[in-house]
Amino acid sequence: MKKVSLKDIASKIGVAPSTVSFVLNGKAKEMRISDALTKKIRSEAKRLGYMPNQIAVSLRTGQSRIIGLIVEDISNNFFASLARSIEKELEVYNYRVVFCSTENSELKGRELIRMLSQQQVDGYLITPTPGMEDDIRQLIEAQVPVVLIDRYFPAVGAPYVMSDNFRAVTEGMKHLLQKGYKNIAFITVELDLIQMKERETAFREAMYKEQGISAPQIVKLPFQISAQDSVLAITDFLKAHPETDAVFFATNYLGIAGLECIKNLNLKIPDQIAVMCFDDHDIFRLHTPAITCLRQPIHEIACNATGLLMQQLSNLGSTIPEPPVTTLVIRQST
Amino acid sequence: MKKVSLKDIASKIGVAPSTVSFVLNGKAKEMRISDALTKKIRSEAKRLGYMPNQIAVSLRTGQSRIIGLIVEDISNNFFASLARSIEKELEVYNYRVVFCSTENSELKGRELIRMLSQQQVDGYLITPTPGMEDDIRQLIEAQVPVVLIDRYFPAVGAPYVMSDNFRAVTEGMKHLLQKGYKNIAFITVELDLIQMKERETAFREAMYKEQGISAPQIVKLPFQISAQDSVLAITDFLKAHPETDAVFFATNYLGIAGLECIKNLNLKIPDQIAVMCFDDHDIFRLHTPAITCLRQPIHEIACNATGLLMQQLSNLGSTIPEPPVTTLVIRQST
DNA sequence: CTGAAAGCGCTTACAG
């Protein structure tokens, strides 16, 4: 396991390091190196257990073959699945992934970009936090490949992949209204990001168009609130609004907090209160009763995003694909 | 955002790159560089937005300041929490972490070690798969810092951190037996790893000592079984053994599969069947009824492991700490 | 057919 270098092999055989490099990089033919020498070098490399030093390769070639993936929170089910999907996808292209979480902190987000940039990543896949616009713009200007995921900045010309949040929530609301729920509350997070806005707007429109309600119940929790405090806040709301017959949670972690509240308050789902959530989670499937949700096509999002990134890495123009389509998964909670 | 190098700063000011390097690395005093020059260099570096190229630094210093963390499955709650805890801990020491999952495949495990070694990681934190013994031994022989987590190989002298599996299961069993459960089944996975063996042995001993049963019900699922197939297998078992009044799941993913089975079979917890699980999970807390579990002290495991690794990185001998203590969390399922 | 040389961006012993 002692580190073996090209030079070691070369000196062992009595040949120049460059020759070894050519052979081991499959350029023996191209460089018209004799079959005998090629074989000898190959077997010696194997015998010594040679593995190229990626750091040196990266420095020399200017390519690290590493992609920085910045998500909101890698411990969140949605982002974890997305991350794995992206990792698998990028493996195909022979790129590795470094994962990082912003936890929606602007400061942490920019620090991560700095850090990844020092590590010389070849490109970025980012679910940006509010306030990250300038950093993204700088990356774009510096011609660094970057793709935004799950949200984007309309003012910045960065390629992005975002599912059809508006259409999805509209479909979810249609389902709730069809089932006869009237006092529907929307629990969301105070986050200045486009996907959250689209979800909220869709909720507002549905309530207005279908019910004529122009100021529906919307609870906005501060972002970066702890899970515990979310539970308190949602509990307070439900206590104060006993007429609520359905809640629509705008993210899966809000939904999970909400289920805890409903459990504590001893409310029966769906008889006393119906529940619907944006994004799926194991917990929703296993919950009694199981929770209806809007499931984003994670694999498709991952493929689109990596595809866009690869286009940039190979200097092809990138064409924003159609928004991936979210599915309404009807379970027993509605 | 154009990449700025030491040389750029040096030539801008008309000074040697080495001088800039000294200043930026806080060695100005040591090298007796004038305050005036120092200030000038500092401000110019800032103005140009200089960030050192980590790849070059790594190549030159022989230190990547990256630790490879190989876990069984990063999407599993237990390992995800552990990974985050470790990441936070290592940040303090100014080390970054690269995460990888083996999915208990020996092949994948060794490939990951190879890959990380090419990336020149400075050390390893590994939850090894069966069959990885030789690879670990090689690392140790090559004097590469490595710490095993969650399990270890008795035959290999690698430092490790493993919680008190035997004591934990013994405590869990005591609780079940006290509650009066008799026909307790143990659902585990067919995996030749010490922590799983300890859990099983503790179960056997408890059943024998307390109940005089020398061949208790133990279901061993093949490792790498899909979640779906686990559900089928556990369902079959429960159907075939209606006398079972309690199940002890040896890992949290088995517990989650088990809950699905119990739900499908419409068995009431804990009246018809009690449930206890090794490792906690959000799902267990939120489940109705909530599930009793044995919770490993993740933070402590992370601290111990990083501590051991840091000792090795600074060439101190490493002293295996006491096994972290698992807590019995009693909920409504028992 | 093969080798010597330059250079990626840095750090550090050495020399003045």
Next chain:
DNA sequence: CTGAAAGCGCTTACAG
């Protein structure tokens, strides 16, 4: 007080 030079391990244009 400051600079020139070597070298980390590789790749690749160049020369023969």
